[in-house]
Amino acid sequence: MSAGCVIGVDLGGTKLLAGVVGPDLNVRHRVFRHAREGKGTEQLLDALVEAVEEVRNAAGRELTAVGFGIPSLVDVRTGTAATTVHLPLRDVPFRDVMAERLGVPVAVDNDANAAMVAEHRHGAARGTRTAALLTLGTGIGGGILVDGQVLHGAHGGAGEWGHMVIDVDGPLCTCGNRGCLEMLVSGTALGRAARLAAEELPDSGFGQALRAGREITGMLATELAHDGDPVAREVVTVVGRHLGVGLSNVINILNPEVVVVGGGVIAAGELLLEPAREVVAQRALAPSRDQVRIVPTRFGDASGMVGAALLAMDLVDAR
Known part of the structure; x- marks a missing residue:
């Protein structure tokens, strides 16, 4: 080679x-x-x-x-x-x-x-036998590791965490269902929440960015949150809590050693993951919730x- x-x-x-x-x-x-x-x-x-x-x-x-x-x-x-x-x-x-x-x-x-594959062989899931991975981007992708092997399912459809329903009356998803995790946690969802905040709170950092002609996106929400903007931090926190609900389901079903979170939204780092961990501690079952690690990807995007x-x-x- x-x-x-x-x-x-x-x-x-x-x-x-x-x-x-x-x-x-x-x-x-x-x-x-x-x-x-x-x-x-x-x-x-x-x-x-x-x-x-x-x-x-x-x-x-x-x-x-x-x-x-x-x-x-x-x-x-x-x-x-x-x-x-x-x-x-x-x-x-x-x-x-x-x-x-x-x-x-x-x-x-x-x-x-x-x-x-990357995270198991050389990254955040290295050395584990059972793991879950979520990528938070435009949508949400998912991977499952069982007995050291990526699980594909009968027809290649295993790990579609993004279309796990966490709010039966939630927003309409592109898949046709309502309240999918993807509609509440993805980069698209983060951008949607940021735009709503810009309209409802014109004096916020989002509102100021909107008046300045900036595009209101999930990336902007992450940027403002890291800069300490309280509205942006609350927006990211709410998304993190929704992530925690989804992760609680994943943890209860799979009992993984580690859950690895990647994709563009993970740029929010602990501002996103800490609220998710708090919800997992409240909602997931023991002993899984007490032993699982929830960490960002090693290789980032x-x-x-x-x-x-x-x-x-x-x-x-x-x-």
Whole structure:
């Protein structure tokens, strides 16, 4: 593998991250792109090929394999993207299509499963046998580790924590249900709460940002919260409490040694995790609640990309 390189690609609902990942897990020649709304399947596949080619050209080395983490239910036996809520990847033979377009072996799994691979082998879940992972981004992805192996389920649908209902009369989710965790805890949910605060509290930091023409997003909420803005901190705290409700369910069902939380929303750090831990202490069952660790990812927003690259390395090593 020393003469060539592998590329990991993490595709999200609104972003695409790709890079060369070395055996030391250092990421080089990273490419980040915002996903554009309205893309069809072919446009999305073309954008993935363009990103890989850009990274390949920057590396100037032979490409030996590519790994993809995608926000889809993936049949890992066939490499088919069965369905996804946020992107047009229904019944796409993703592995075969991308291998043909790129001319190299391709590995593919759900993006959160890829993140779990990275965190289990080298990150926050290293050394564990049972673990859960949540990625909080545009939506919420999830990974499950049982007996040291990523659990895919019968049809690739295991770990869809984002569509666990925590409020039966809650807001309508893109999946068609109401009150899904994704609608109350994701980056989209954090941005929605921030915009509501900007409208209802014009003298708050959000209100001032709105008058200044700034976009009111989850990222802004995190920024203001870290700066000590009390309204922003309360918004993040409420999201953290909702996260705690979801984690209580995960902990009661799985009894993991560790719950790893990643994705863009984890930039809020302990401002998000501490309220979540407090709710877990109140709602989850003993002894699970007393022994589980709730921690951020080691690789931050690169977990999915690193995990995807590790899956590609597995292909190379198996040859």
